[in-house]
Amino acid sequence: MTGIGFRKDFAEEFLQSSVLQPSFLEVAPENWIGVGGYWKKQLNKALKRYPLFLHGLSLSIGSPDPLDLDFLRKVKTFIKETGAGIYSEHLSYAKCDNAHLYDLLPVPFTADAVDHVSERILQVQDLLQQKIAIEIVSYYTPVAPEMTELEFINAVLRKSGCDLLLDVNNIYVNSFNHHYDPYQFIDGLTIDNVSYIHMAGHLKIADDLIIDTHGEAIIDPVYQLFDYAIRKLQKDVPVLLERDFNIPDLAELQHEILQLEKIKRDALKEKSYATA
Amino acid sequence: MQLLETTRNHQSELAKYCRTGQYNPIQGVNERHVGRYRQLVINVVDDTLRSAFPLTCNLLSPDEWTKEVNDFFSSHACQSPQVWSMPKEFWAYVKDQQPAIVKKYPFLDELLWLEWLEVEMFMMEDKTAGHTPAGNLKKDKIVINPEHHLQYFTYPVHLKNAQQITKTDKGHYFLVLHREPVTGKVKFTNLSPFLARMVELLAEKPRTIKELIKKTSREIGIVPDQQLAEDVLHFLENALAGGLIHGFVNK
Numbered sequence: 001m002t003g004i005g006f007r008k009d010f011a012e013e014f015l016q017s018s019v020l021q022p023s024f025l026e027v028a029p030e031n032w033i034g035v036g037g038y039w040k041k042q043l044n045k046a047l048k049r050y051p052l053f054l055h056g057l058s059l060s061i062g063s064p065d066p067l068d069l070d071f072l073r074k075v076k077t078f079i080k081e082t083g084a085g086i087y088s089e090h091l092s093y094a095k096c097d098n099a100h101l102y103d104l105l106p107v108p109f110t111a112d113a114v115d116h117v118s119e120r121i122l123q124v125q126d127l128l129q130q131k132i133a134i135e136i137v138s139y140y141t142p143v144a145p146e147m148t149e150l151e152f153i154n155a156v157l158r159k160s161g162c163d164l165l166l167d168v169n170n171i172y173v174n175s176f177n178h179h180y181d182p183y184q185f186i187d188g189l190t191i192d193n194v195s196y197i198h199m200a201g202h203l204k205i206a207d208d209l210i211i212d213t214h215g216e217a218i219i220d221p222v223y224q225l226f227d228y229a230i231r232k233l234q235k236d237v238p239v240l241l242e243r244d245f246n247i248p249d250l251a252e253l254q255h256e257i258l259q260l261e262k263i264k265r266d267a268l269k270e271k272s273y274a275t276a
Numbered sequence: 277m278q279l280l281e282t283t284r285n286h287q288s289e290l291a292k293y294c295r296t297g298q299y300n301p302i303q304g305v306n307e308r309h310v311g312r313y314r315q316l317v318i319n320v321v322d323d324t325l326r327s328a329f330p331l332t333c334n335l336l337s338p339d340e341w342t343k344e345v346n347d348f349f350s351s352h353a354c355q356s357p358q359v360w361s362m363p364k365e366f367w368a369y370v371k372d373q374q375p376a377i378v379k380k381y382p383f384l385d386e387l388l389w390l391e392w393l394e395v396e397m398f399m400m401e402d403k404t405a406g407h408t409p410a411g412n413l414k415k416d417k418i419v420i421n422p423e424h425h426l427q428y429f430t431y432p433v434h435l436k437n438a439q440q441i442t443k444t445d446k447g448h449y450f451l452v453l454h455r456e457p458v459t460g461k462v463k464f465t466n467l468s469p470f471l472a473r474m475v476e477l478l479a480e481k482p483r484t485i486k487e488l489i490k491k492t493s494r495e496i497g498i499v500p501d502q503q504l505a506e507d508v509l510h511f512l513e514n515a516l517a518g519g520l521i522h523g524f525v526n527k
């Protein structure tokens with residue numbers, strides 16, 4: 001199944017036509033919790049037609065600050081109300097010194113951070129009574145690293161046992177910005193934990209920097225990396241097309257969805273390629 | 277294992293940089309690229325505030341706006357995990373901290389509050405009240421739309437272009453905002469003190485027009501006449517048509 005991020009920018013047009021045909025929708029609970037009126041009506045309309053996945057922004061799993069348990073309880077209620085299938089979050093921090101920053105900052109790749117993050121993932125899973133999926137974020141600089149990004153992620157997965165949200169575009173962006181081979185990165189990843197995949201476009205703003213904008217179409221090298229990841233994974237997991245800005249015609253988004261489905265279908269058919 | 281003090285400090289330094297724009301070297305950080313974080317963070321904050329406060333943004337010069345946004349974000353620790361409700365904290369910051377700009381625009385916190393109210397009323401959770409749309413305004417008990425908010429201002433921020441408001445405008449202004457049930461749009465209605473009190477009474481419990489006029493007149497100290505009764509009926513008719521009045525008590 002291939003879904004789309006349900007954005008207010010195209011919600012109305014999407015719900016009124018059948019151009020875009022995702023198999024599920026994803027929203028950030030932060031944008032919808034406690035919301036009534038017009039947007040509640042739109043969300044309810046969407047929920048009648050599509051399953052929902054949640055992708056959080058402000059849990060700040062990697063923060064030195066304590067977890068916001070009140071907010072997490074609201075998320076739990078929202079999961080129940082909407083019947084959401086997956087709740088995923090980012091392997092990053094968005095709050096520090098008791099202040100929200102409204103963006104995803106990179107966690108230092110250190111052993112103590114592995115322990116800290118893993119403990120908090122377990123705490124969240126315990127409160128929600130469900131497994132969560134953690135997304136590898138795009139980052140523009142490491143911070144005081146003691147180990148590689150790959151070692152850090154694998155250690156968190158091993159220690160917490162949580163699921164992995166594999167954002168293929170983020171891996172492409174990071175491999176470019178931090179000079180590594182994205183294929184080798186996927187080879188090294190504890191891939192069994194992958195339960196969900198994100199795909200998106202990005203923007204190259206300098207010779208040595210790509211920004212993860214979700215504002216462009218997916219480029220071919222990212223499709224190729226996706227193909228590689230699915231062949232490696234050899235299981236059918238939900239895939240999400242993320243498009244947050246610079247929204248094109250819905251037909252273009254539908255084209256991308258079909259493209260993703262075709263690649264996945266072909267990759268799962270040709271098992272012989274699997275772990276080549 | 278607890279998060280080590282050094283890790284904590286590195287995270288705090290990066291967060292501080294994002295909030296203030298002042299960079300102190302952090303171990304292992306790529307100084308060419310770390311600026312993206314400050315830019316991403318301040319862009320989100322600036323965009324969110326701009327879209328919540330278009331009138332204020334238009335009133336202030338670009339430099340004034342940038343200064344207030346930067347001062348706010350660097351000195352105030354934003355508490356809302358939901359970015360759409362963060363602008364309320366900007367209003368509270370201006371009201372409580374009274375930055376120098378308030379001397380130039382003494383109505384600034386009221387303007388911000390008016391703009392925030394529109395956002396909040398548009399976004400707030402649904403409230404319902406039992407009622408029937410069928411009834412007679414002249415004799416039945418009237419049910420007000422629970423999705424309303426009565427507001428008092430000392431400056432006419434809802435009536436005048438903000439650029440034209442001066443100290444001489446200081447006075448007593450009442451308005452009611454409500455969320456239109458079908459479209460979800462937020463509507464503003466300017467009110468006389470009489471009508472404001474009447475709306476307040478209606479919010480307490482459903483009342484008939486007769487009860488409303490009698491009680492409001494007594495409290496305000498006026499003798500109701502035919503003209504007043506006609507004006508009130510006219511107001512209620514408009515309120516019913518515009519969705520401020522929901523309907524009537526279920527019999």
Ligand SMILES: [Fe+2]
Pocket residue numbers: 135167198242
């Ligand atoms: Fe993603």
